[in-house]
Amino acid sequence: MDTQTPGSGRPTWLEIDLEAVVHNFNLARKKAGGQSRVGTQGSAGNGVEVFPVVKADGYGLGAVPIARALQQIGAPGFCVALIKEAEALRGGGITGPIRLLSGFSPGEESRVVDLGLEPFLYDLAAARRLSQHAPQERPVAVHLKVDTGMGRLGFGVEEVAEVLAELTRLPGIRVVGIASHLACADEPQRPETAAQTDRFSGLLQQPEIARLQLTASLANSAAILAHPETHFDWLRPGIMLYGGSPFFPDTRETGLKPVVTWLSRILQVKELPSGTAIGYGHTFTTSRPTRLAQIPVGYADGYPRFLSNRGMMTLHGCRAPVVGRVCMDLITLDITDIPQARVGDRVTLMGGSEAGAISLEEMSSWQQTIPYEVICRLGKRLPRHYLGGDWT
Ligand SMILES: *Cc1c(COP(=O)(O)O)cnc(C)c1O
Numbered sequence: 001m002d003t004q005t006p007g008s009g010r011p012t013w014l015e016i017d018l019e020a021v022v023h024n025f026n027l028a029r030k031k032a033g034g035q036s037r038v039g040t041q042g043s044a045g046n047g048v049e050v051f052p053v054v055k056a057d058g059y060g061l062g063a064v065p066i067a068r069a070l071q072q073i074g075a076p077g078f079c080v081a082l083i084k085e086a087e088a089l090r091g092g093g094i095t096g097p098i099r100l101l102s103g104f105s106p107g108e109e110s111r112v113v114d115l116g117l118e119p120f121l122y123d124l125a126a127a128r129r130l131s132q133h134a135p136q137e138r139p140v141a142v143h144l145k146v147d148t149g150m151g152r153l154g155f156g157v158e159e160v161a162e163v164l165a166e167l168t169r170l171p172g173i174r175v176v177g178i179a180s181h182l183a184c185a186d187e188p189q190r191p192e193t194a195a196q197t198d199r200f201s202g203l204l205q206q207p208e209i210a211r212l213q214l215t216a217s218l219a220n221s222a223a224i225l226a227h228p229e230t231h232f233d234w235l236r237p238g239i240m241l242y243g244g245s246p247f248f249p250d251t252r253e254t255g256l257k258p259v260v261t262w263l264s265r266i267l268q269v270k271e272l273p274s275g276t277a278i279g280y281g282h283t284f285t286t287s288r289p290t291r292l293a294q295i296p297v298g299y300a301d302g303y304p305r306f307l308s309n310r311g312m313m314t315l316h317g318c319r320a321p322v323v324g325r326v327c328m329d330l331i332t333l334d335i336t337d338i339p340q341a342r343v344g345d346r347v348t349l350m351g352g353s354e355a356g357a358i359s360l361e362e363m364s365s366w367q368q369t370i371p372y373e374v375i376c377r378l379g380k381r382l383p384r385h386y387l388g389g390d391w392t
Pocket of ligand 1: 055101181221222237238239
């Protein structure tokens with residue numbers, strides 16, 4: 001068993017496989033099925049561009065190293081939710097367009113201009129504020145966000161023509177795109193996706209909108225993989241880049257490669273007699289002479305306390321159950337059935353390919369959530385170690 005721990009030396013860390021991210025990005029490119037209506041030559045080679053979504057620090061896995069790798073292989077630009085996230089990308093050497101999915105707050109207009117961002121716009125007051133800060137000779141490119149049935153952010157479909165008429169009169173702003181978001185694409189059999197797509201297409205065909213030649217975007221990961229008719233001009237893949245299935249708990253084959261492995265090492269081994277109570281609250285009592293391993297990770301790292309007496313970890317190709325409560329910095333495993341386990345041995349909390357490995361999807365089902373939430377909640381204090389190529 002190897003004994004090397006990468007990074008800062010803390011014996012608990014994440015390995016993030018950039019080759020797998022690149023594979024998953026290339027899968028999005030391959031899937032890009034629609035034909036561009038505006039005739040631009042996109043990164044997918046057929047006019048459909050793929051803009052990786054790296055909001056929330058790349059869904060918790062590290063936006064800058066991931067965006068750098070994808071920029072190197074030709075990603076035309078990126079999407080983030082917040083200005084702060086865009087700033088981190090610029091600081092990390094990302095030079096292409098950055099699209100701001102959640103817009104900007106009052107007071108942030110000049111940062112939108114200075115960072116060269118392309119905000120999604122969903123209210124006119126924000127447009128007017130931005131107009132006052134944007135140089136007339138170098139207008140800010142904006143994308144109109146339309147609500148076609150998500151019932152969340154965006155102008156109503158019926159308002160769009162009027163809003164566009166007003167926006168085209170504002171100096172310092174140039175409407176270049178129109179975008180909407182799908183509510184049910186992750187359940188491919190549901191009819192709402194076709195209804196939203198029709199509504200979006202109908203909008204694009206209105207003569208006063210069609211003549212503006214806007215670039216249109218509707219597809220997230222689920223729609224990229226399952227609904228080619230939603231692809232329009234550019235795609236917004238998020239979870240698929242990070243190896244998570246957008247269809248979970250549906251287990252259909254996606255062709256995605258897992259990206260993240262969560263590792264640690266045994267800190268201490270001890271043997272206790274039958275009838276010994278373990279940990280805070282004494283929620284577990286041994287029922288046989290028991291070997292326990294202490295693992296230096298806890299809920300402060302994003303391992304849910306909910307997995308107390310429920311979770312498992314993999315070592316030596318076997319699974320060991322979490323016993324007692326998950327603590328802030330420590331978790332106890334029952335390794336009685338893995339007699340070869342020693343202090344310093346590698347333990348896998350999630351991911352990897354050894355026998356008994358716990359996939360991101362299985363971890364999600366234990367937590368009664370989706371892969372998105374599991375990776376977004378991986379603790380900030382976990383060292384992230386990037387593998388694969390010289391992408392960083
Ligand atoms: C987060 C987000 C995406 C990416 O969604 P995935 O399901 O992770 O692919 C796409 N579009 C918008 C507007 C988003 O907020």
